[in-house]
Amino acid sequence: MRASILLVAAFVAVAAALPMQSHPTCRPPKNEWANGELVLSPRPHEYLNVEDLPDSFTWGNVNGVNYLSERRNQHGPESYCGSCWDVATTNAVSDRIAILRKNAYPPVVLSAQVVLNCGYGGSCGGGSASGVYEALNKYGLPDETCQAYAGDIAQACKDVNICETCGSSGCTAISNFTMYYVSEYGTVRGADKMKAEIFARGPISCGIDATAALEAYTGGVFSEFSVLPIINHEISVVGWGTNGSTSYWIVRNSWGSFYGEDGFFRIKMGGDNLAIETDCSWGVPTLTKPSTAAPKVAAPVPVPAPAAKTPAELGLYHDLSRPGVRIDRTASRQMNIVSPQPFEFLSVGDLPASFDWSNVNNTNYLPSPRNQHIPQYCGSCWAHATTSALSARYFIANNAQGIPFNLSPQILINCVTANQTQGCNGGDPLAAYAWIAVNGIHDDTGTWYEAKNLPCTDYYKCHTCEPSGKCNAVPNCLNFGVAQFGEIVGEAAMKAEIFARGPVAVTIAVTTDLINYTGGVFHDTTGAIGDDHSVMLTGWGVDNSGTPYWTIVNSWGTYWGETGAARIVRGVNNLGIESQGAQWATPRL
Ligand SMILES: *[C@@H]1O[C@H](CO)[C@@H](O)[C@H](O)[C@H]1NC(C)=O
Ligand SMILES: *[C@@H]1O[C@H](CO)[C@@H](O)[C@H](O)[C@H]1NC(C)=O
Ligand SMILES: *[C@@H]1O[C@H](CO)[C@@H](O)[C@H](O)[C@H]1NC(C)=O
Ligand SMILES: *[C@@H]1O[C@H](CO)[C@@H](O)[C@H](O)[C@H]1NC(C)=O
Ligand SMILES: CC(=O)N[C@H]1CO[C@H](CO)[C@@H](O)[C@@H]1O
Numbered sequence: 001m002r003a004s005i006l007l008v009a010a011f012v013a014v015a016a017a018l019p020m021q022s023h024p025t026c027r028p029p030k031n032e033w034a035n036g037e038l039v040l041s042p043r044p045h046e047y048l049n050v051e052d053l054p055d056s057f058t059w060g061n062v063n064g065v066n067y068l069s070e071r072r073n074q075h076g077p078e079s080y081c082g083s084c085w086d087v088a089t090t091n092a093v094s095d096r097i098a099i100l101r102k103n104a105y106p107p108v109v110l111s112a113q114v115v116l117n118c119g120y121g122g123s124c125g126g127g128s129a130s131g132v133y134e135a136l137n138k139y140g141l142p143d144e145t146c147q148a149y150a151g152d153i154a155q156a157c158k159d160v161n162i163c164e165t166c167g168s169s170g171c172t173a174i175s176n177f178t179m180y181y182v183s184e185y186g187t188v189r190g191a192d193k194m195k196a197e198i199f200a201r202g203p204i205s206c207g208i209d210a211t212a213a214l215e216a217y218t219g220g221v222f223s224e225f226s227v228l229p230i231i232n233h234e235i236s237v238v239g240w241g242t243n244g245s246t247s248y249w250i251v252r253n254s255w256g257s258f259y260g261e262d263g264f265f266r267i268k269m270g271g272d273n274l275a276i277e278t279d280c281s282w283g284v285p286t287l288t289k290p291s292t293a294a295p296k297v298a299a300p301v302p303v304p305a306p307a308a309k310t311p312a313e314l315g316l317y318h319d320l321s322r323p324g325v326r327i328d329r330t331a332s333r334q335m336n337i338v339s340p341q342p343f344e345f346l347s348v349g350d351l352p353a354s355f356d357w358s359n360v361n362n363t364n365y366l367p368s369p370r371n372q373h374i375p376q377y378c379g380s381c382w383a384h385a386t387t388s389a390l391s392a393r394y395f396i397a398n399n400a401q402g403i404p405f406n407l408s409p410q411i412l413i414n415c416v417t418a419n420q421t422q423g424c425n426g427g428d429p430l431a432a433y434a435w436i437a438v439n440g441i442h443d444d445t446g447t448w449y450e451a452k453n454l455p456c457t458d459y460y461k462c463h464t465c466e467p468s469g470k471c472n473a474v475p476n477c478l479n480f481g482v483a484q485f486g487e488i489v490g491e492a493a494m495k496a497e498i499f500a501r502g503p504v505a506v507t508i509a510v511t512t513d514l515i516n517y518t519g520g521v522f523h524d525t526t527g528a529i530g531d532d533h534s535v536m537l538t539g540w541g542v543d544n545s546g547t548p549y550w551t552i553v554n555s556w557g558t559y560w561g562e563t564g565a566a567r568i569v570r571g572v573n574n575l576g577i578e579s580q581g582a583q584w585a586t587p588r589l
Helices: 002-017 084-100 112-118 127-138 189-199 382-396 410-413 429-441 491-503 511-517
Strands: 164-167 170-173 183-187 204-209 232-244 249-253 264-268 280-286 462-465 472-475 482-486 505-509 533-542 546-551 567-568 581-587
Touching: 002 189, 084 112, 084 127, 084 204, 084 232, 084 280, 112 127, 112 249, 112 567, 127 183, 127 280, 164 382, 170 204, 183 189, 189 249, 189 280, 382 505, 382 533, 382 581, 410 429, 429 482, 429 581, 491 533, 491 581
Parallel strands: none
Antiparallel strands: 164 170, 183 280, 204 232, 204 280, 232 249, 249 264, 462 472, 482 581, 505 533, 505 581, 533 546, 546 567
16 A cells, blocks of 8 residues: 555656656557558659758748648547547648649548548547558548548448438438549658658648647747657648748647647757657648559448439438528618628629639639538538638638638537527528627637537637547637628629629528539529528629529538539529528628
8 A cells, every 4th residue: 555655656756757748649659550651753852952942931821822721620529539640641631632733622621530430540549640641542531521520429430421411310421422542652751851742742740749838839939859759749740931040840730720820830940859850741642543542331332222312302401391591581680881882882794704702813712611411410501601701701801811711600500599590400691690790700620510509608619628538618719700791682782792802691492403413504493482591602604505603602512513512593583592682791800
């Protein structure tokens, strides 16, 4: 008894003298997925001269263009998850897909959850980056609209947990969706080789010792050479720079945008600070399937058989008994309009014949697409359309500088109650903007989309979880907002508003043919008009046969329609698109 007390006391004394290791399980020692390499072509350090590389370089700003994908928070939604190795790697490959696709719409965010569901290299108890790269080569990964981040709520590796949509009676596997692959992957160590790899091919993922001091970091160039580093965390290194006297790495963490410098930290380069130059890895994305790739799981058994059922017949995408839009048109709905609206000062005849925020002067201003129906059915289109449009308008207001983000629809589902709005049972887009104008909103790194009605508490507005298992509210998180907001109708006013200020939310009817839509200019012939659904309206054009159309971005995943978007015939009030109301809001800057 006495001996064991002494032992405990000795252990406590030693532990207190050592730096605290607070992420003990996020990057455990190597496992069976570790150290895999598939190197098929010369590596950048073999053909680049490191002396020729610039003093500063970051994929967050290459000649004024950002290629970095959205920040993530691994620590939620309901508990701690040691998935740093997974999130750092899927983020780095998502960046490289943006580089490969020259930032074309839509931005791709690879699904970190599929990695967890399938155990590609580890679990919430930790894992290795090379497992993710190996799986990206052998099996591929879909984007997040197939499988949302659920952290600890990992599921079995089967089709429905790789790509799904959910209806009122459960979730169904999607059989036709895009998989992303890497053609080769490997490891890199040492500052010079890391620089060559990053410069030539894009961000890399690296192991690091996440010390208590790094956890407490709030900005500046970090350095900590006083500890014997033990790699227990993984991050992505996206570039480097110098402040005049000190060179540093630019690092994206996976602890939310509220960590450090907007989710990033800078750490002194050279000398293997916290072991950041010891254990890095890279993958080269490809848009064609490698010849060795095979499905992880057997081809899906059509549910229910046979496969002839259409999405509409399967009750997918939209449940007409659960409207996504609830607008009390007899009530006076709040707006805040203090300056002239674009339709008052722009002449519609002066606007271009085609215009779309997915490509204005070769720049995409739209955030990554969403899926309101995963991990379960939720009639939250009103929250998705409004937050997507506002996110785009922030990017427009920032002149496409900085890292794009998606404002959190979940906060609105939890909190907006005005005028019949009922979370997953539908809501009023204008009431969403009215709520944001008063309360503010945050990106989705503190409030993950969970597709259910949660309480409107500080905790559910913004939280994060610790290795101890404890989850805490993040204070002062709602730092984005709305200045003016209103509603317009009619083609001319909608065009002027979109052209001058950015995408809007718009209310449309949903028909079975819209549910089945796979591409082309949609033209409803049933005469449907109604408050069924809310989508983001991003622009307009005219097709080869001279048919004018609107472009909308839906929140039904990228496997629906034209990569998540659709064209709808314009000028004839199809689905009520020009008469049911388009809601707009300007960002509070
Ligand atoms: C799968 O999707 C692609 C791209 O959207 C499309 O070209 C193809 O026809 C689809 N295949 C099936 C079987 O639906
Ligand atoms: C550069 O960073 C180092 C390390 O944090 C710091 O000591 C130094 O004052 C910084 N220099 C400038 C010019 O900011
Ligand atoms: C769309 O869904 C409806 C209702 O299930 C079905 O009758 C129709 O044939 C489908 N259309 C197409 C083109 O698949
Ligand atoms: C696109 O280019 C045109 C012509 O140079 C310019 O007038 C316009 O402001 C640009 N649009 C954006 C959003 O940068
Ligand atoms: C946010 C919002 O639009 N609230 C409105 C709800 O309805 C009442 C009654 O008509 C209005 O007074 C509010 O402005």
